[in-house]
Amino acid sequence: MTKKIFTFLTLISLSVFLSAQTLEDKLVNRLRKYAIVYTCSDYDCETVPSSNGQKILAARLAEELISFGIPKEDVTVDDHSYVYATIKGNVKIAPTIFLSAHLDTTPDADFNTKAPIIHVYDYKGGDIVINKELGIVLTEEGNEFLHDAIGGKVITSNGETLLGGDDKAGMAIVMTLAETFAKNPNLPHGDIRIVFTPDEEIGNSTSLLTKENIKADFGLVLDSHGFGRIVVENFNATDVSFYARGDSEAPGTSMIPTPHRIVSDFIANFPKEMAAYNRSGMDGYVDHHSFRSADDKGGVLARGRLRSFYLDEMAGFKDLVKQWADKTAQDVIAAYDEARKKNPALKEVKYITVINGQASGTYSDADPVIVFTMKDSYFNAKEILKKYPTNYNLIVQAYEKAGVKMYPVSSRAGSDACDITYMGIPTYNIFTGSHNEHSRDEWVSSKQMVASYNVTYDYVIAMGQQDRTKMLQEGQEHGEVINPVPTISTPAFNEVYQQVLDKYALAFSNL
Ligand SMILES: [Zn+2]
16 A cells, blocks of 8 residues: 555545534545445356445445444344345334445446546536546536536546446435434434445346335435436336247258248347337337347347336337237248148247246247247336325425425336335435446536435435325325426525535534
């Protein structure tokens, strides 16, 4: 360790334990502290977590949670580095809510090779040159929320690596809230569960998560970029595959289509107009994304994706793609029947469909075969979230109180919040003040972290005034469509921001 690095680390650890820190300092220091633990996940590793850095960070978070005064037995790190903690509430009838962030950073950015060197700017407006040599500049013009960062700090890497604000900013906010609630037992609230998950970026974060280990009624995942964003819905997703394996006849004289030909006939059905790259906003799509040799038996496989925000549209997509598969298979069966007139030794082609795991028949290794599979992958969380209008209204009110303009978005992907919602815990994913994630010009605004902290804080307090039974009952009784664009009073973010800092300083002045 060079002297320079040593001094840097000492400075950070000293500042973390200074008691007179403002809320903003705490958030920034925590972001730095977590970001310098390199937690890039790894697609090629079969274990969870997929990287050692995540184990290290999980252990440190657990230690830090205990240092807030949370009893040791209420903080656990399991074998897969999921961190769970309970901050006991003092309002018995209130719902239990969970707050979550993820441990890993993305392996999809090929420059995410080591822990970042972090730059913190006192931001007064204008462009920020992150790295002159590499030509990485944050421009006010190109970053719509940079203006809202004026008067606070902007945190970036030195441009050579990822910063990892996704999701270390969310983590810093969740940990700072955990500290606030653990150290201020008089604040009225129900039980609060803290959950940190590994391997989100490689799609594995919810694979070992259950309703039983989250142990909450409602929740927030702090993992959305931007300022004010809240994910109110996501795609319904169904995945399809089409596999063909044939008998062999000499090419040139053969009357039967090759497996390659069969699969390409299937994917030739997918219209360009419906392809993902031609669709946006609230459009769904039907597209194929891989076409390759599948095994050493001459099998060829294509995979496709069906995505739609609407269940009825999705049903139409499924019918359509199933018809393409059926027609392709019928043509192949007809070609084989015709060829068998000349070559009786040819076997019959079997056509098997596997819909959500239900197979229409069986086949052996020796059979020429076409297998079409269709499997629902995830659903639009809105179908469940809309049944809990009180929960949503409390979030809207928390945004209003924080003076933050709410940006409800329809996400064209799945998410942890969606998976957890389908486990039976209605969950929204909200902003953390991190921007341009997965890129070298990633940046985090300290003011926007404060805003996210405050929205979440107010939501926890508001939930503390609710009756758990009544809120859960709503899900059985309602079915109202929430208005995805709430009308928000004029945001007065800067005034509220100062009040939050003062309120926080006051809460901690007695400690
Ligand atoms: Zn993330």
